[in-house]
Amino acid sequence: MSESAYAGAGVDTDRAGQALAGLVSVLTGIDPGRERRTVLGSGHYANILALDADTGIALSTDGVGSKVIIAEQLGRFDTVGIDCIAMNVNDIICVGAEPLALLDYIAVEQADPDMLREIAIGLKVGAELARIEIPGGELAQLPELIRGHPSPYGFDLVGACFGTIALDAVISGSRIEPGDAVIGIPSSGVHSNGLTLARSAFEDLSERPDELGGATVGETLLEPTTIYVRAVMDLIASDAIDVRGLAHITSGGLLNLLRLEAAVGYLIDAPLPRLPIFALIASRMTVEEAELLEVFNLGCGFCCVVPASDVDGALEVISAHHDGAALIGSVTDRCGMVELPYARLSGRKDSGFSAA
């Protein structure tokens, strides 16, 4: 992705990848002085620690990223908490775990009681949608560290999430086979990835382009991330459906499917409809199709891999929670390749430690 529009917008993904690799190589060398409890290799959405022979704890951390800047610019703080919950719980469920709790970390330029109350309201809405508790958190007042847009409303919002999973029920992707089906579940918009690039496409967040059906650019970009917990938990609980792979479509787009632990490829021949905001972003800036595909979810926020024979049953379960879920493709034996109608992408595999 060198010389990309994203780099032009201030986020150097190549250098971040290199930096991340260096960081991970040190951290994976940690010797805790006892047997390691980590179950999964690096690369998945969440890792799992074995508590005993049967029970695992799934762990993941993620933040809202530069979406907070949209919230600051609109002066609307009651939805980013939903994004914070969503980005974390949607990762935890990818290994088949049930999310139980999240710790929030809020760094602020100044501790504005009204702003923080609004942030808390979003966290509460998200937590109840995801059926989790927030048993603790940290509020750090760091005026010299956090930049506001405008000042003094600067903040960073991050979560760390925990779930439980029976160790014999971990869904890593290892049982995925060529011929399996890929089901896509719609996103609500850009979610919490690619906001730096998305913002660079617009000069005025209060603009109401025809494409957005009456909404402003700012409102559309701030639309909270969809929470897929209930649909995925119901899918896993359904004895009739063999859930083989679960992928939260974040930064990296459908390439996220390659994070599943399976030596396969994916043919996405019937992608979900591209949401209007993505076409609008593409029309407002010089950006290659491949970069759009790698930065944004483009309308599909979550994928489930099931045997072809389980597609109808899976769609029935998912449709009780989300409109518009559909069969979007199939698993191939072309390892490491994601084939879309107008592009073939390959290779990128995340590190478990993620960079956003």
Add this chain to the structure above:
Amino acid sequence: MSESAYAGAGVDTDRAGQALAGLVSVLTGIDPGRERRTVLGSGHYANILALDADTGIALSTDGVGSKVIIAEQLGRFDTVGIDCIAMNVNDIICVGAEPLALLDYIAVEQADPDMLREIAIGLKVGAELARIEIPGGELAQLPELIRGHPSPYGFDLVGACFGTIALDAVISGSRIEPGDAVIGIPSSGVHSNGLTLARSAFEDLSERPDELGGATVGETLLEPTTIYVRAVMDLIASDAIDVRGLAHITSGGLLNLLRLEAAVGYLIDAPLPRLPIFALIASRMTVEEAELLEVFNLGCGFCCVVPASDVDGALEVISAHHDGAALIGSVTDRCGMVELPYARLSGRKDSGFSAA
């Protein structure tokens, strides 16, 4: 603490307290749609989720705060990772739990590979001292959000830590009785609290005041936080010692003792020696003794409450890991009061969600 030196230095603790109260009141109202698993009330260093009738998971999150600015100004990044581990594991052990793993969150102005590698080295050193793993993390490149000192080396460093505890072995403080003994374990310096105030006392981090015995101000302020895990785990494992209360002395100083769940007070008649850096800070600025006591650890980084008859045994265990631990006082029936040789402090009780 109104009109305090700390407020003058840019951190408004009163407003933060008010903001935190609003935040917590919303978050504690979350209805997860199932029975809550949270074991402790808000206010303690860590919270505990019950996994089943026997096993609990202790959870806590904390960051390095403005200490990162010292690291940036000195261009030395290989120690703040130790602080990140320490601030988290020292909280987790306060409920008697054994820390197992930490997720790191690093927000950077730019992903500089050398800087991140150094940060990772500190995390590794800290993790091995605390005997934990780092099974995942998040690197967020947020150039518009993070301010550097100097740019582009701005970063924020935060951890979320998990430990395990048998539910019948939780140490909450509830068994503390008047007459019990308070043992103090030395800190290594300011640790990771009060750095904004500490920095405001000095114009030049490269100064070598006589009081610091050859070290610069910057080096002294950057001294990594002591990790108390091994001493406290040995103390808990010792059948001969009844460990009744454990308090990490962070922001709030010895008032942190009041976070323990006991309707008692504390008479600290023999505090540990005040480290030179604290006397130096006091000599360089107008700051009241009460504020010093409430912002800094002043030389005592951790306290253990045991029956008076167990003091010798406890000191023997602790001294295998830390020099200078000593009996510093006793538990009184003057509820909510911390009495020191030159000051009586009262009342402040943290919220479990902490503000730094």
